[in-house]
Each structure stands twice: as structure tokens, then as C-alpha cells.
Amino acid sequence: MQYEWRYERLGDFTYNLLPEIQVRPFLIEWLIPEWDADRKEFPDQPWTAEWLELITYMNFTLEVLSLDVISLRPDLMAYRSDKMNFADSLAARANEREESLLRGVSTEPLVVNADGLELMDGYTRYEVFRRHNQKEVYAYVGKSVIFGA
16 A cells, blocks of 8 residues: 655654555555564563554554653563563663754654554654654544443
8 A cells, every 4th residue: 555644743853754645555565574573572471462452453543642642661661681671672762862852853643542642653753852852742532332342
């Protein structure tokens, strides 16, 4: 699929945004393989399996959210294993991303579950936005299309 990007600035950063009709196919194309690889490498991470199942039942809208209302997953933020310390890895990745964003590279919106406003994808971007005191951010907000979910 060819995606139709547009670029908009919000706060200190420029975002590459998709028309809403293209958001779900894009996220399915890119996040499922990433999360599936994470699930295989780190089978003890329950959020990956949860998100893999949930994303296929979500429709997404582009929204501007206050950064303060987005919740981080505590067990992910505290995750440590012999292979990885998530907090340390996040800090290192955020340093790299911050450098590119400050040079003007555009970034994608965060991916947020409407139920509880849990951040599903974009922890590195979130960290950079937090460091730069961004009040509002673009987010693809996913709502489950399953009744009662």
C-alpha cells in the first residue's frame, strides 16, 4: 500500500501523519511484525501478546492528546531480564531519537489504547516529548470494535 503522508508541527516537533483510513493498515503492517518479534525474543513480556491480539480489533483516529493523560505500562517500565533492562534501553534510544528530532526529522504519532489511554507504541518518542515539556502530542487512538472489550 502506498501511504499519503502529510507533515504538521505540534509543539516543538514535526509529525508525519496519515489519513485516518490508512492508519489501521499502516499499524497492522508495521507493528504486528515488530511486536511478534518482541514476543518471540521476550516471551515473558505479557503486554506484547495482549497488544498483538488487541490491535487487530481496533479502529484508530488521529487525536491531539495532553501528554499528561497518557499512561505508561508499569510492568514494561520496570522490565528487566538477563538480556535487557527496559529503562536503560529506553534512555539510550531516546537519546538517539532526540538528536534526530532536534535536527528536524519528522516523527510518527504515539499509539494509544482509548481504554485507559495506555501507550502501546512510542515509548521512545514519549520520552523525548516528556524531556522537551511537550504539552500536547499527536496520537493514533485505538478503540476496540469488539462489544464489551
